[in-house]
Amino acid sequence: MSSILVCYGTTEGQTAKIAGRIADGLRERGHTVETVDLSTSDPADPAGYDAVLVGASIHVGGHQSAVRSFVDAHRETLAARPTGFFQVCLSIVADDEATQAEAAGYVDEFIEATAWQPDRIAVFGGALRYSKYGFLKRQVLKRIAKDMTGDTDTSRDYEYTDWEAVARFAADFADFVEGDRAEPSEPSFLE
Numbered sequence: 001m002s003s004i005l006v007c008y009g010t011t012e013g014q015t016a017k018i019a020g021r022i023a024d025g026l027r028e029r030g031h032t033v034e035t036v037d038l039s040t041s042d043p044a045d046p047a048g049y050d051a052v053l054v055g056a057s058i059h060v061g062g063h064q065s066a067v068r069s070f071v072d073a074h075r076e077t078l079a080a081r082p083t084g085f086f087q088v089c090l091s092i093v094a095d096d097e098a099t100q101a102e103a104a105g106y107v108d109e110f111i112e113a114t115a116w117q118p119d120r121i122a123v124f125g126g127a128l129r130y131s132k133y134g135f136l137k138r139q140v141l142k143r144i145a146k147d148m149t150g151d152t153d154t155s156r157d158y159e160y161t162d163w164e165a166v167a168r169f170a171a172d173f174a175d176f177v178e179g180d181r182a183e184p185s186e187p188s189f190l191e
C-alpha cells in the first residue's frame, strides 16, 4: 500500500471532480490518498508521499498558475517518485485533429516550462457549465464551444468527461506504483 497525493488546480470544479474520481479508484486498490486543491490550500510537502498525481485545467490556453508554482517548487521531489499529470480541457473533444492537437500542445508546453517529466499523462474532456458562468464568461465560452464542440445552447450544461477513461488512468497509475507493469520507455499518454 502506498500513500498518494492527488493535487490539482480547478477553476469551475471539473478537475476537482476528476481528481476525486481518481482518488476513489486508487483507494479501491488499497492506497491511502489525499486530494488537495492547490489554489486554496497549502499542500503537504510531496516528499511525504510515495507517489504524486498533479491535475490542471485549461483556461484561455493556460493552466492554473498555482499548479505551475507547485511543480516548480517541488521538481526534484517529483522526479524522485512515480508521478502523473492529468489535464482537463475542451479541445480534446473537438471533432477536428488540429484542435485536438492543441490539447497535447498544452501538455508539451507545461512539461517544457516546468522541466518535469511525469511518468503518466492523461488528457480528459472537461465541462461547460453555462449555468454557473456570468454574462461575459458565458459569451466567451459560447465562442470557444462553437469551434470545439458546437454546443452553444447556453440554457443547459454539458459534461464531456469520459469517466471510464478516468478509471483506466487511475488503474494504470496504481499498476505503475505497485510495479505491476512492463517498464515503458516513454511516458504513456491516455485519453
Ligand SMILES: Cc1cc2nc3c(=O)[nH]c(=O)nc-3n(C[C@H](O)[C@H](O)[C@H](O)COP(=O)(O)O)c2cc1C
Residues within 6 Å of the ligand: 009, 010, 011, 012, 013, 014, 015, 016, 057, 058, 059, 060, 061, 062, 088, 089, 090, 091, 092, 125, 126, 127, 128, 129, 137, 140, 141, 144
Ligand atoms: C473562461 C474559460 C476559458 C477556457 N479556455 C479554454 C481553452 O483555451 N482551451 C480549452 O481546451 N478549454 C478551455 N476551457 C474549457 C475548460 O478547460 C473546461 O471548462 C474545464 O472543464 C474546466 O475545468 P475546471 O472546472 O476544473 O476549471 C475554458 C473554460 C473557461 C470557463
